Amino acid sequence: MGDDHDRFSELYAACYPDVLRFAARRTDADQARDVAAETFLIAWRRFADVPGEAERLPWLYGVARNVPANQLRGERRRERLGAQIRSARRETPAPDHAGGVAASLDVRAALDRLSDRDREVLQLVAWEGLDVAAAAMVVGCSPRTLAVRLHRARKRLEKALADEGPGIRPQSFEMRGAQS
Template sequence: MTLKRPRGAGVPEPDDGFAELWDAYYDDVLSYAARRVDPETARDVAAETFLIAWRRRARIPADRPFAWLLHVARNVLANETRGRRRRLRLWGRLKDHDGTREPVADVSHRLVEDERIGAALRSLSARDREALQLIGWEELSVREAAIVAGCSEAAFSVRLHRARHRLSAALAELDTSDRPVLVPLAKRSA
């Protein structure tokens, strides 16, 4: 026997606008993930993000769905990173038992094309990079980025200001380290 739910007030539609949400933001969520992990994992992260969105579609804020989706994607990425670390530790223990330990390939990608900026960004903490990427690459407002980061607008503004300052300092340090160092010659005593 199949039960049919009556359509009426308070009964959500089966789709609840999810198809429009998918069409509007899937590529952006995939790009967000692809800048942080390898392409295959990025597709998994985007799929998991939208699975969570489907399950929680009644709770997606109508005025800022993209920021909400990126917050979910950020959490999915964090779970993926923790899982990968656990798998690598387990793999290492298993390899140690049979004596054929092999190095694990690093699948991380460069953060940006320009090596100078990439080196400076890599010298920053993950938190600083995230703040800069949300504003610079994802083109979110401070309000939206604060939602993704899980903090208040004021806290995110401070975080962003400090991250920009640290990036400037890292770039300045790279610039000075690329120049030849002039060593003064000591006078010889006769």
């Protein structure tokens, strides 16, 4: 067990900052820490499934990508249960006052208008610095399929940016590891 503990400690030290940044780009800072913690909890539970050094970060990104969805499913189950309890008591639910913060940058606004699928592919390549093969591993498709998705997402982003204002180009969303 000591050897696994040492290897896990090394994995955590090497990858935690990247996983935290990955999560922070998709949610707020508090939730990002929770996502990163849950990701490493899952990695510890499934330590035998964690791939070698070259593929471990994309694997962790894939886990981190699924954590919010799992949390959302849990929240929805709790909300349904709460609604059933309130209904049984004949109470009316309190209104939800949570609101989002509007994006202030043109690029962020353009990204927000893209589909989740387009946004994710662009973020994996531009923000996480993954090449096409590693990004394909995260989303669970072939590198060729990801390259096509990335190309199409870049075109849609260019159009969205043109709608935001002239002269803005998505320089940071250039494809890595494949020809565009």
